[in-house]
Amino acid sequence: LFCFKSSGIILGCTLLPIRVFLAWILLIAAWIVAVPRLAGLSQEERSKPLSGWRRWLFHPILWLLGRAVFFCVGFHWVKVKGRKADVKEAPILVVAPHSSFLDMVIMFPAGVPSVVSRSENINLPVIGALLECNQSVLVSRRDPESRKEAVSELNKRVTSDGSWPQILMFPEGTTTNGRCLLRFKTGAFVPGVPVQPVVLHYPNELVNAVNTQINVCLFIVLQFLPVYTPSEEEKKNSRLFAGNVQKVMASALGVPASDYVMAGRIPVSKLNDLSVPLEARLDLPFTKSGLFIMMIDRMIDRCRSGAEGTKASAEELASILGLNKKTAIHICSLYSKDDTVDLRHIYFNMAALIGHVDEISLFHSAFAAFDREGRGSLTKEELTELMGALLGVPQQSTEELYDTATEDQEQLTEESLLLVLTTHPIYQKVTKEILQSKGLPSANGTSVNNNRSLLNSSVNEDKKSE
Template identity: 35%
Template sequence: MTFTLFPIRLLIAAFMMLLAWPFAFLASVGCSETTVEPQCLWRRLVDIILKIIMRVMWFAGGFHWMTVKGRRALPAEAPILTLAPHSSYFDAIPVTMTMASIVMKAESKDIPLWGTLIKYIRPVFVSRSDQDSRKKTVEEIKRRAHSGGEWPQIMIFPEGTCTNRSCLITFKPGKAFPSMFFLFFNFPLFSLLWNEKISDFCLINQLCPSLQFLPIYTPSEEEKRNPALFAINVRRVMAKALGVPITDYSFEDCQLAMAEGQLRLPVDTCLLEYAKLVRRLGLKPKNTEKVLQEYGNRARKLEGQKLGLDDFAQFLDVPVSDMLRDMFALFDEHEDNCMDIREYVIALSVVCRPARTLETMKLAFKMFEADEDGAITEMELAVILKTALGVTHLSVSRLFTAIDKEDTGKITFDKFRSFLEQHPDFAEDYLYTENTGLHSGPCHRHQIKPSLSIPNLQGTATTKTANGICPDFSPNDHGTIAGLLKKDN
């Protein structure tokens, strides 16, 4: 079919794209980016023509039948369309079916041919070169959402990244929207995970996607005060309609788990739990480099002195809370109510800079090295790497011996850096081979212990799902989540 059906389908799809361009161009001429003119008869006709052209294009791509359930709300009823799950470029289908606006990078409008079609749907443009772009984007969405239906509806993918459709990850909360209308897009034949093999398969075979419009979700007064609770409740309703679990992991967790650093996190790393607590406590610094250096200097002055919970709270300048106790428990290795603050700083560096292994190691060496020779021991290297990977036990004997060729019993950061330059895959060669359970073994040390901040997660599964890092966190108790989120604020 590569030489018969595929070229025909590709030709039809390309022709439909070219055919749509003049209509989109004429309809976009003279349109303002700040105001919306009333939809006159000929513009409405263009809208219908473009929808038909796009439908033929998707038909040529293999999407022969599309099932649409429910009723789409009018822009005046619900200015925001929330779409999930987001997994591939096929999610553009509901955009072309509804002609809703989306949030896109400003550079997209300059793409030949495609840029004209993009401008027609009146997207909210985000400029990467503008430092205030995020704030301006939020303000623009607010302005359109409160226009009383004059602007087209805005379609948002609240997950913030593509997933494998096996669950719904954490929705990014927002405070701008008085009401939301939400839908989901599903492929009943099989779950689509974007890759080259799947894309070839889809262009040859017939797919039967379904698009379901769910009722308008208007936030309660409590949800208006707590956007995170609003996002969780919307996600729960969508997940129930989809028949899939939800997970507490977010876009940031996916970035952390898949970061291409020299110390790639193992499957069962507990730094994902740590990262969630960092976000909930608001401890992720805006000026990362400055704060980490400051923490490193303060930790070095303590010279390994153990801290209790109150001292830990004072170090971070936050009040003692249930979630801070959970954070403290992550580093209370011997359960003697004390921790080494240096481990907290290392973990924070990994969470904030997951791909910059060398900088994390430099910071760690600075905190652990002896004053007289600027070197660390094998035991100290084990603590550093164990914390950086978020695992229970780690043997670093082979690695330490390879670096310490003079057999002095200590290594400096310069020696470590030189070794990394010669062995960029040192973790694979020296850590993962020596620690056979590193990728699959359960993590016991850095686990959140039961406490008041996370009471009775009765829906929590203890097994991993297919993606390896996302266990199902599906609390059945609404009050539990609401209480937890109140603490966040």
């Protein structure tokens, strides 16, 4: 064990700096090639597939430089099984599992197809220019209109009879440990065109930054499965299409096909358009004490104060809840991608969990908190924030819930929303299982809460430090 750790440290100290240096040199070289590829083109011309010298001159150079980057990272040889389908056979390549950024090595055996990427990535140095050069489809996960535009653009490309390059997508939508396949998002399956499943096999037990540093070379097997042509029923039902492709890929990998998706770091199930956590988000060991009630009151006072607002940093959250900074940062990470959090989300989630107020009072307080202008109604965006606070996980969209609650009226009032949440055959499960703090059952029928051990350990650390 000592020899293994020593060799890992030595290889990490020598290989990592060399690999990072060479990779960045090659990425900068690729950026230099990518910029002139689109030079002189108007926005309208950039919305069309590249052709002529802009494709045949730059494409092989970018392929070579990109493959060289992954050679430096450690992929000296990539084993490929099966045959990659032509763009006319399968306009979309769906790849799983998605373990890390290293999965992008598939770009080169696949011929550098276009990809679907977060719109925020276009602002990254070098990477943004490469995405633009690749004519990637950009989408903002937080903007429903952006998602609609992305679906429209995707549909246009995959029905162009081969004019556009293939589109490569990771249908899980997030990175996982590869031990099961998360439920596929439907984006790749909405157009209803044939797709080619591609599965990734890593002979290494784990593939992460540590392995990259301490291994001289990395191994991967890319397996192109037969093209999956949807039936007429699957063309009309993208959820069915996605589920059947997921099962085919899970079978090829020898892993289970899960019906769960991920909201940030939290596994959730779907109730129509709502993401419902499989477990309680927070369960502090002192939630029943009077001390905790005082902390809750302080959080409410902070939310009501116009000066400081509802946003709090990890340091402020630690002070309010009496936690150490490590735990506060972890809590922030559950609700956002930075070290800040909306205190309303934490308050309503905690209040629901500990029964600080009854569910009707909690709902009334939540509605008032997100009705910013005090008009007695909520917009779609405010409803999305409200349900995110009550359920404890960010919601991408609540459009179905909004339409259901406003079916007979123009505005979403507190009464109409509460009526749907307490009487609708699907949405009433939210009220019963979340607002009444019963939690969601695990696979064996028992309630689970994996956050307890982490928070208990953090409190123990506080006691030790004292």
